[in-house]
Amino acid sequence: MTETAKPLVAVIGAGGMGRGWATLAVSRGWRVTLFDPSANVFDDARAEVITRVRRLQQRGMVPAETVEAGLAAFSNGRSLLRTVTDADWVIETGPEDLGQRQRLLEQVEQVCRLAAIITSSSLRYHASALCARLRRPERLLCVNPWSPLEYMPVVEVIPGPLTAPECVAAVRFWLQRLDHHPIVLHAEVPGNVSGRVAAAVWRECIDLVLDGVISVRDLDRVVSNGPAVAWAAVGPHQRLVLAAGLRDLTVALGAQLGTYEGWWQALSQRTSLDREELYRLARALENAYPGEADAVREERDRRLAALIDLRKSPP
Amino acid sequence: MTETAKPLVAVIGAGGMGRGWATLAVSRGWRVTLFDPSANVFDDARAEVITRVRRLQQRGMVPAETVEAGLAAFSNGRSLLRTVTDADWVIETGPEDLGQRQRLLEQVEQVCRLAAIITSSSLRYHASALCARLRRPERLLCVNPWSPLEYMPVVEVIPGPLTAPECVAAVRFWLQRLDHHPIVLHAEVPGNVSGRVAAAVWRECIDLVLDGVISVRDLDRVVSNGPAVAWAAVGPHQRLVLAAGLRDLTVALGAQLGTYEGWWQALSQRTSLDREELYRLARALENAYPGEADAVREERDRRLAALIDLRKSPP
Numbered sequence: 001m002t003e004t005a006k007p008l009v010a011v012i013g014a015g016g017m018g019r020g021w022a023t024l025a026v027s028r029g030w031r032v033t034l035f036d037p038s039a040n041v042f043d044d045a046r047a048e049v050i051t052r053v054r055r056l057q058q059r060g061m062v063p064a065e066t067v068e069a070g071l072a073a074f075s076n077g078r079s080l081l082r083t084v085t086d087a088d089w090v091i092e093t094g095p096e097d098l099g100q101r102q103r104l105l106e107q108v109e110q111v112c113r114l115a116a117i118i119t120s121s122s123l124r125y126h127a128s129a130l131c132a133r134l135r136r137p138e139r140l141l142c143v144n145p146w147s148p149l150e151y152m153p154v155v156e157v158i159p160g161p162l163t164a165p166e167c168v169a170a171v172r173f174w175l176q177r178l179d180h181h182p183i184v185l186h187a188e189v190p191g192n193v194s195g196r197v198a199a200a201v202w203r204e205c206i207d208l209v210l211d212g213v214i215s216v217r218d219l220d221r222v223v224s225n226g227p228a229v230a231w232a233a234v235g236p237h238q239r240l241v242l243a244a245g246l247r248d249l250t251v252a253l254g255a256q257l258g259t260y261e262g263w264w265q266a267l268s269q270r271t272s273l274d275r276e277e278l279y280r281l282a283r284a285l286e287n288a289y290p291g292e293a294d295a296v297r298e299e300r301d302r303r304l305a306a307l308i309d310l311r312k313s314p315p
Numbered sequence: 316m317t318e319t320a321k322p323l324v325a326v327i328g329a330g331g332m333g334r335g336w337a338t339l340a341v342s343r344g345w346r347v348t349l350f351d352p353s354a355n356v357f358d359d360a361r362a363e364v365i366t367r368v369r370r371l372q373q374r375g376m377v378p379a380e381t382v383e384a385g386l387a388a389f390s391n392g393r394s395l396l397r398t399v400t401d402a403d404w405v406i407e408t409g410p411e412d413l414g415q416r417q418r419l420l421e422q423v424e425q426v427c428r429l430a431a432i433i434t435s436s437s438l439r440y441h442a443s444a445l446c447a448r449l450r451r452p453e454r455l456l457c458v459n460p461w462s463p464l465e466y467m468p469v470v471e472v473i474p475g476p477l478t479a480p481e482c483v484a485a486v487r488f489w490l491q492r493l494d495h496h497p498i499v500l501h502a503e504v505p506g507n508v509s510g511r512v513a514a515a516v517w518r519e520c521i522d523l524v525l526d527g528v529i530s531v532r533d534l535d536r537v538v539s540n541g542p543a544v545a546w547a548a549v550g551p552h553q554r555l556v557l558a559a560g561l562r563d564l565t566v567a568l569g570a571q572l573g574t575y576e577g578w579w580q581a582l583s584q585r586t587s588l589d590r591e592e593l594y595r596l597a598r599a600l601e602n603a604y605p606g607e608a609d610a611v612r613e614e615r616d617r618r619l620a621a622l623i624d625l626r627k628s629p630p
Contacts, residue, residue, distance in 0.1 A: 016558075040357020096574065123574050146541045147558070154540035183537050187528045190581035193537045196523070198551075199578035200515035200543070205551050208511070213502045222498050222508045225469035225623075226461045227516070228550075231543035233618040234611065235535020236513075236520050242606045242612055243331075243462070249597040257412065257588055259438050262599050263514035264586045266505035271579045273572055282564040289556045296549065296556055303625060304546040308540075 001181035006030050007088030007174055010077065012108065014038075014045035017093040017121045023052040024178055027062045027150060033087070035077030042076045055223030056150055059305050084112040088172060091143075092120045105140065106133035117167045118141040121213065123195060124186035127160025138164035141173060144181070145190055151304035156192045157184045168294060207268040209284055210277060217286035232307060321345050322403030322489055325392065329353075329360035329422065332339070332436045337462030338367040339493055341385035342465060348402070350392030357391045358412040362388065371465055374620050399427040402532040404489060406458075407435045413444060420455065421448035432482045438510060441503035442475025453479035458486060459507055468618035471507045472499045522583040524599055525592060533604035546618045547622060 009025045009039030014036035025032045026049060034049075036042060050071060057067045067164045068101070077083025082092050094104045101122060108118060118140045120130050131137035141163045144289055146152035155175050159168050168184060175182040185192060191199055205223070208214050214222070230239060273281070324340045326333045329351035340347045341364060350362075351357060365386060372382045391458050397507070405427055409419045416437060423433060426614050433455045435445050446452035456478045461467035470490050474483050483499060488580025490497040500507060506514055529537070545554060559567030588596070606613070 023333065037520050071512045087444045096571045123406075124577060135508050141433055152541065152545065154537055168613055181540060183529070183534065185529055188457035189523070189526075189528055191578035193523060193534060194571060195518075195574075195578050196519045196521055197516055197542050199575050200519050200582055201512055201546075201551055202575060203579055203582075204508075204511045204515050208504070208508055209552070211502070211504075213504055214498070214500055214508055218498045219508060220553050222469055222471060223512055224546055224548075224550040225496060227512050228543050229619065229622045230467065231516075231539055232462055232537075232547045232622060233615045235510060235539040235543075236516055237531050237600055238535050238604055239323065242615065244607055245608065249601050250594055253593060253597050253600075257593070259515060260514050261587050262439060263506035263510050264518055267511060267515055267518075269584075272576050278568060278572070279565055281579070282568050284496070285552055285556050285568075286510065286564050289553055293557055293560065296553065300548045300557065303545065306625050307544045307547060307622070310625070311620060 002060065004088060005177060008086055009033070010035070010084045010087035010090045010112075011088065012036075012080070012083065012094035012104065013095075014041045015093060016147065017145075017149075018091070018155060019048055019052075020145065020147055021121070022049045022074070022092065023056075023090045023150045024180075025210075026074050027056045027067060027074075028178055029066035029069040030204055031073040032070070033075050033077040033083045035080060035083035036039075046074070046091060047074070050218060052148075052150060055301070061305065065152050069274055079229045081111045082110050084116070087112060087116055089171075090116055092118060092122075092281050094120075094122075096122065096124050101125060101130055102133045105130055109134050109136060109139075117141075117169060117170055121145070122165050123191075127163055128188055131160060131162060137162040139167055142188075143168060143182075144194065148195060148304070150198045151308060153180045153308055154194075155180050155182050156194060158188055158189065159183045161183070203268040203270050206273065206277075206281060207270060210280060220288075228301065320492060323401055323407045324400035325350070325407065325427075327351075327395070327398065327401045327405065327419065328408035328410075329356045330408060331462065332460075332464075333406070334360050334363055335460065335462055336406045336436070337364045337389070338371075338465045340460070341389045341493075341507075342371045342382060342537050343493055344381035344384040344388075346388040347385070348390050348392040348398045350395060350398035352395075361382065361389070361391070365403055367463075367465060370483065376620065396426045399423055402427060402431055404486075405431055405433045407433060407437075407578045409435075409437075411437065413437050413440050416440060417448045420445055424449050424451060432456075432485055434486060436460070438506075441473060442478055444501055446475060446477060452477040454482055456482060457503075457621075458490075458497075459509065460616055461509060463616065463619070466616060466623060468495050468628060469509075469622055470497050470511060472497045473503055473507055474499070475503065518583040518585050520583060521588065521592075521596060525595060531599050535603075552588070 011022050011029055011034045014034055023034050031178045053067055057064060058064050090108055094101045120142050127140050127142050131140050142158040144156040157171060172182040205219055208219055209216055287297050322349045324345055326337050327350045329349055337347050346543050368382055370376050371381055405423055410418045435457050440456050442457050448453050457473040458470040487497040520534055524531055524533055
């Protein structure tokens with residue numbers, strides 16, 4: 001591999017995803033240049049990145065001198081050309097429009113180094129579609145983190161059919177240097193793994209609330225204290241292996257199926273939400289959580305930091 | 316309410332669910348009588364309950380004197396009559412066969428006190444079906460905990476259409492005395508809340524593994540470190556409210572829908588698993604987790620205890 005241990009990072013797009021990537025790389029002392037076509041968003045993004053990086057430092061997750069180095073080197077790219085021209089790793093976080101992203105990636109390729117690797121954080125489109133206008137599609141792959149990115153260590157890495165293995169290896173290496181866990185998928189499927197799981201769960205949550213089975217707050221309590229805690233302790237498949245104990249797994253899973261097959265038949269088949277349902281859901285959420293966002297976000301980040309720390313500690 | 320603070324508990328069935336209920340109530344010093352029609356399983360169940368109760372004590376979750384009182388009063392019912400005759404709370408954990416459970420509940424009702432409350436831990440059947448042979452269906456309701464019950468605080472309480480409100484109130488009170496969080500549902504739906512969420516997620520996990528998108532271990536890593544940790548920090552709907560920030564929720568949810576609706580259309584529609592798929596899945600799980608169950612179970616319980624503790628601490 002030819003990648004450096006601390007690549008020069010170019011982040012394209014200063015929305016939520018771009019700010020997350022910038023926070024993570026800056027907090028590890030990497031040189032990060034951020035660019036957004038809307039000139040006036042950089043200052044806001046910079047302020048948020050600084051706050052989030054400092055919070056990591058306060059929580060003891062990154063050392064002060066590393067943070068200072070990262071913040072000192074964190075800059076406004078001002079133009080696409082200046083942003084990506086020297087970058088080792090270009091992180092594209094553009095809008096979820098296929099044509100726009102394809103053109104943006106084409107522009108990036110025209111001005112970046114031959115050795116640069118480009119990752120897209122698109123949730124909707126995969127490398128096989130995003131690379132349509134590229135001359136070097138082998139340098140592009142998709143990388144899907146969870147938000148807030150600086151606390152959520154798992155990152156799905158999804159190469160396209162044309163992606164070069166050394167680019168996958170380099171991105172894996174960089175993510176590990178950022179204290180994250182890259183998981184490489186073997187195929188491009190809608191939503192990848194996390195998105196499918198989130199979509200499957202949200203669909204049930206929507207129907208349970210709209211059908212009046214449970215209130216918004218109680219639903220969150222059940223999911224958060226039940227399945228989420230159970231799976232945060234051990235993954236869903238390992239949980240089944242534990243439940244089987246000494247029994248043969250085919251027999252044990254077969255017994256579970258007797259229950260699950262009945263539930264599968266009854267699950268939500270929703271593929272859309274109409275205007276009236278969307279409005280009802282939004283009002284229900286608003287009434288359940290009126291104006292507590294700042295305190296809740298702070299408590300969420302505290303829990304995430306502790307959860308991640310807990311998972312790291314040895315058995 | 317007329318219920319006592321420490322009800323006399325009768326647990327019917329010494330399988331996994333019965334052992335969990337016995338562990339929880341014994342650990343809080345309650346008088347528990349356990350009965351299983353298979354005479355020879357009691358000794359094994361008793362040994363497991365003692366081990367699990369002692370572990371709670373070692374983790375500092377229950378005081379020693381309470382544990383001693385509970386263990387001293389923990390007894391083998393030997394017959395259904397002797398087990399339930401004085402009980403305030405009869406916990407039925409029979410086999411998942413509707414006819415068998417209906418007859419078992421009928422027998423319980425014939426010998427228990429008029430004031431006794433009967434809860435069923437059936438995952439497949441609701442009170443409206445289970446009460447078919449009862450003269451006092453108003454004393455019956457369903458109570459669905461997560462396993463391992465002594466660590467998982469959330470319990471779904473599902474009254475039937477005939478259940479008396481005072482029985483729901485008494486069971487809620489008792490669960491709270493056991494340091495658990497009862498959540499009362501407003502309707503009987505297949506799988507209730509936890510089961511639906513688990514079924515929706517397992518279905519995706521099965522397809523992702525059988526389709527070769529990801530390995531069993533990597534799948535567990537993604538779900539466990541991604542969505543599970545995120546939802547253990549804040550529930551799925553509250554997470555959306557946080558993501559919306561200052562934007563109007565209808566607008567913010569609408570933007571999410573643009574992505575989610577595409578995923579919903581691509582989600583698994585599986586309602587069964589055929590023999591060949593079951594066999595392949597079982598082999599994949601076996602190969603992923605060969606013979607590590609004891610160490611993993613210990614680590615799981617340590618994590619669960621810490622996770623629950625983390626959620627209890629104030630913001």
